[in-house]
Amino acid sequence: MISEKRFLRRFQESDFLHDFKRSPVTIVSFAVVVVLFLLAVFAELVAPTNPFDVGSLNLMNGFTPPMQPNAFTGEVFPLGTDDQGRDLLSAIIFGLRVSLFVGLTAVILAMVLGVSLGLLAGYRGGWVDSLIMRAADIQVTFPSILIAMLIFGVARGLLPPSMRDELAISVLIISIGLSEWVPFARTVRGTTLVEKEKEYVQAARLIGLSSGQIMLRHILPNVLSPVLVIATITLALAIIAEATLSFLGVGAPPTEPSLGTLIRIGQDFLFSGEWWILIFPAATLLALALSVNLLGDWLRDILNPRLK
Amino acid sequence: MTDSILSVRNLRVVFPHRHGKLVAIDNISFHIQRGEIIGFVGESGAGKSMTGAAIIGLIDPPGYIERGEIWLDNLRIDQSVRGDASLIRGKRISMIFQDPLTSLNPLRTIGDQLMETILTHLPLSAEAARKKAISSLEEVDIDPSRFGAYPHEFSGGMRQRVVIALALCAEPELIIADEPTTALDVSVQAQVLDLLKRLCRERGASVMLITHDMGVIAETTDRVAVLYAGRLAEIGPTQTLLSNPKHPYTRGLIASTPSVESGDIGTHLFQIRGTMPRLDALPPGCRFHPRCEQIMARCRSEQPEVAENGAACFLYEDD
Amino acid sequence: MLLIILRRLGQSVFVLFLVAFISFIMFRYVGNPVDNLLGQEATVEQRDALIEALGLNDPLHEQYLDFVTRAVQFDFGNSYRGALPVADMILERLPATLELAIVSALFAMILGTLLGIYTAIRRNGLLANFIMSSSLIGVSLPTFLIGVLLIWLFAVELGWLPSFGRGETVQLGFWSTSLLTVSGLKSLVLPAITLGLYQMTLIMRLVRAEMLEVLRQDFIRFARARGLSERVVYFSHALKNTLVPVITVAGLQLGSIVAFAIITETVFQWPGVGLMFINAVFFVDIPVMSAYLLLVGTLFVIINLIVDLLYLAIDPRIRDGQLRRKSR
Numbered sequence: 001m002i003s004e005k006r007f008l009r010r011f012q013e014s015d016f017l018h019d020f021k022r023s024p025v026t027i028v029s030f031a032v033v034v035v036l037f038l039l040a041v042f043a044e045l046v047a048p049t050n051p052f053d054v055g056s057l058n059l060m061n062g063f064t065p066p067m068q069p070n071a072f073t074g075e076v077f078p079l080g081t082d083d084q085g086r087d088l089l090s091a092i093i094f095g096l097r098v099s100l101f102v103g104l105t106a107v108i109l110a111m112v113l114g115v116s117l118g119l120l121a122g123y124r125g126g127w128v129d130s131l132i133m134r135a136a137d138i139q140v141t142f143p144s145i146l147i148a149m150l151i152f153g154v155a156r157g158l159l160p161p162s163m164r165d166e167l168a169i170s171v172l173i174i175s176i177g178l179s180e181w182v183p184f185a186r187t188v189r190g191t192t193l194v195e196k197e198k199e200y201v202q203a204a205r206l207i208g209l210s211s212g213q214i215m216l217r218h219i220l221p222n223v224l225s226p227v228l229v230i231a232t233i234t235l236a237l238a239i240i241a242e243a244t245l246s247f248l249g250v251g252a253p254p255t256e257p258s259l260g261t262l263i264r265i266g267q268d269f270l271f272s273g274e275w276w277i278l279i280f281p282a283a284t285l286l287a288l289a290l291s292v293n294l295l296g297d298w299l300r301d302i303l304n305p306r307l308k
Numbered sequence: 309m310t311d312s313i314l315s316v317r318n319l320r321v322v323f324p325h326r327h328g329k330l331v332a333i334d335n336i337s338f339h340i341q342r343g344e345i346i347g348f349v350g351e352s353g354a355g356k357s358m359t360g361a362a363i364i365g366l367i368d369p370p371g372y373i374e375r376g377e378i379w380l381d382n383l384r385i386d387q388s389v390r391g392d393a394s395l396i397r398g399k400r401i402s403m404i405f406q407d408p409l410t411s412l413n414p415l416r417t418i419g420d421q422l423m424e425t426i427l428t429h430l431p432l433s434a435e436a437a438r439k440k441a442i443s444s445l446e447e448v449d450i451d452p453s454r455f456g457a458y459p460h461e462f463s464g465g466m467r468q469r470v471v472i473a474l475a476l477c478a479e480p481e482l483i484i485a486d487e488p489t490t491a492l493d494v495s496v497q498a499q500v501l502d503l504l505k506r507l508c509r510e511r512g513a514s515v516m517l518i519t520h521d522m523g524v525i526a527e528t529t530d531r532v533a534v535l536y537a538g539r540l541a542e543i544g545p546t547q548t549l550l551s552n553p554k555h556p557y558t559r560g561l562i563a564s565t566p567s568v569e570s571g572d573i574g575t576h577l578f579q580i581r582g583t584m585p586r587l588d589a590l591p592p593g594c595r596f597h598p599r600c601e602q603i604m605a606r607c608r609s610e611q612p613e614v615a616e617n618g619a620a621c622f623l624y625e626d627d
Numbered sequence: 628m629l630l631i632i633l634r635r636l637g638q639s640v641f642v643l644f645l646v647a648f649i650s651f652i653m654f655r656y657v658g659n660p661v662d663n664l665l666g667q668e669a670t671v672e673q674r675d676a677l678i679e680a681l682g683l684n685d686p687l688h689e690q691y692l693d694f695v696t697r698a699v700q701f702d703f704g705n706s707y708r709g710a711l712p713v714a715d716m717i718l719e720r721l722p723a724t725l726e727l728a729i730v731s732a733l734f735a736m737i738l739g740t741l742l743g744i745y746t747a748i749r750r751n752g753l754l755a756n757f758i759m760s761s762s763l764i765g766v767s768l769p770t771f772l773i774g775v776l777l778i779w780l781f782a783v784e785l786g787w788l789p790s791f792g793r794g795e796t797v798q799l800g801f802w803s804t805s806l807l808t809v810s811g812l813k814s815l816v817l818p819a820i821t822l823g824l825y826q827m828t829l830i831m832r833l834v835r836a837e838m839l840e841v842l843r844q845d846f847i848r849f850a851r852a853r854g855l856s857e858r859v860v861y862f863s864h865a866l867k868n869t870l871v872p873v874i875t876v877a878g879l880q881l882g883s884i885v886a887f888a889i890i891t892e893t894v895f896q897w898p899g900v901g902l903m904f905i906n907a908v909f910f911v912d913i914p915v916m917s918a919y920l921l922l923v924g925t926l927f928v929i930i931n932l933i934v935d936l937l938y939l940a941i942d943p944r945i946r947d948g949q950l951r952r953k954s955r
Contacts, residue, residue: 154657156911247890278775282776397852411846
């Protein structure tokens, strides 16, 4: 039975690290992703101010250009301030946290949902399988962003107006997660169908283990490798989906802005000359999106030929 | 020598790659006489196809001619850029390939492809070109009514005949045939070879017949060159070479060719031990020495050149 | 064969009804239509009267059937914001979206094909490599980011093109077009590029991969051996064989352009149905949302059906998994 331990050892012995070290583009992408990730995790420690503590904001600080002392208060902000006097650097770091948090959580949700449904469909077969796969086929007919918008819209409609902003992040995570489960389910179902026929599963059944236990403890570890590949693809998609939805105004609210929200805010100030309110968040998102994509690309190239 | 249509001198073709370069053809020299059929035989990878490609100017990049000269009559042709080469290609030198199915564009009729070739090289009107195309088809024994047919509507042997028609329609002086019958049924092979032979004799064109099949060599060629690992092992008149091969490799090749007439059914097939070296692992000295039964000391360090007797071997160098 | 087609058609019809059902459920149960239409201060009698009028007490399947029947006649009820008939709103804004979509699609297909051919022919050239590397950006960046950055560069910094809106339009019957005015055309440039960039990159990569595959084939080699010029080889032989699978895939892409129009329209405040939809989501304007979803859903089902049938007709020469070939 292949376990993650063996996979890990193959990883270390393989050309994986060797190829990685030889491609400068990948190293840079990886470095960027790590840096951004750390910034997001340690936001409170790293950011100079807390941009969402309304009390600490000084409207007079508004519209300060980067690295120049404010005309009224004399404070200097490395990336400037927005219309409310918020330090942009801090806003970006916290925004990064929201973006990454939503992206990761959505992927985990999609993964849990997709893998469970895939296992169920593959193992049970019959009408359960048909139902799940039919639902998958139908969902795939439409672009996932549209589905995410639909779910978000419906959820908003069901919530009373007072709670909409508060729960926006959760709803966002659920919308994106629910729109991306299909690739997981399909792959896991395929692998489950294959594994189901193998001897160790028959043996487990003979011993008397329940289906749930078999699926979870025996089949699941074997389907993890392809799931990892899909997870990286989906992460990139989720980050972009979140940014897009937030930009459109149907995602992270201004009270808890993600990079997408910040860009939306920034666009309004382009023509009045405060370019930094747009450009810095945009540059950060650019760096994040490109790096995750490049990394995912490379990861897919490396992982795929080594798996079955 | 006086009547040679093609002259190749010290040809060297290399393929650069990450760690250096691979030498695909190393210092080959030979002549092709007007009207003769010369065979080029050897194992896969020996360099026979590459030689043909070099002559017609179709070496796949990144390969290129590093050294040497190729002369067509009294015109030097190895230096022409790919674009210029079309004055020679198809018109004076022509080439046909192994698989007739993939040699023809599946989406165009054979008549169309014939007309295209004719009009590229001969200053004819569309009407005259069409007539010529039809007569080309007749020459290769294909019913002219099939002018508007598509390649997949023909059998393998007929397709190869169409290919021959295409190669000959501009009246070239030299035809390079790269394994023209390998992809065909045995029964059809003889037909196609006969056709090729006949048409070329009629026009006084020369043929460079590339093959790995000694049987084809015996039946069809006037002279034969044996290639091994990018170098010439032996070259000479076919009958002489077959009856009295000098180079140990040639001997091995002939001995390992099964022949029904000499009663080879049921007997153990002879094989030269070992395999031809890869281009990135060429041995020093004579390339054949690791497999040679008659190896001498100098074979390990020096490379023999083709001598008067046609063989590149130190066995004949003393006395 | 006929059986397969019928089955596929049946599937589509089923999905259509499903889409209509979801649209209906949303329309009926999300938010409260009565509150929305009457406001909070309505009396009980007024509410009851409205409930009767809207048929909200009828059995569910009757309501559903009624919904579908009216939808087929393009009656989608009235918007919660402004009480305009949704159908009118859609009709008014549809030309804007369609013009944008078609221009983007043309841009994507033409430029994508040309670049694809160029990068295939000049495989290892400097420009070709540059194009391939930048295409990676086109694929990994979110559409809205591209749009915003284009605005910043061309509208703000350089001031060459307008940053929002459609410019002046001309009314041709019920269709308002922006293609006939200079300001209209100028306004179309950035949105069309934004919307079409992703598709263009995909088509370029596909054309390149197909062309390289075709150029590897023996008949190309033989064509060269016959002395045909490079130009004839590329355009008379290679190109035709390349375009067949490309056209099929390009058609598939057209569907997603409609979905991504939402994003582009928002970035550029383009007055199309996409912007209408996003505003509806933001303000929870249910009738508009449900109508849009019904229309777009139907569009997608039809596109998928056509593409599937096309695949049946043409051999599956499109090896989808290999679309993103390694080019670095």
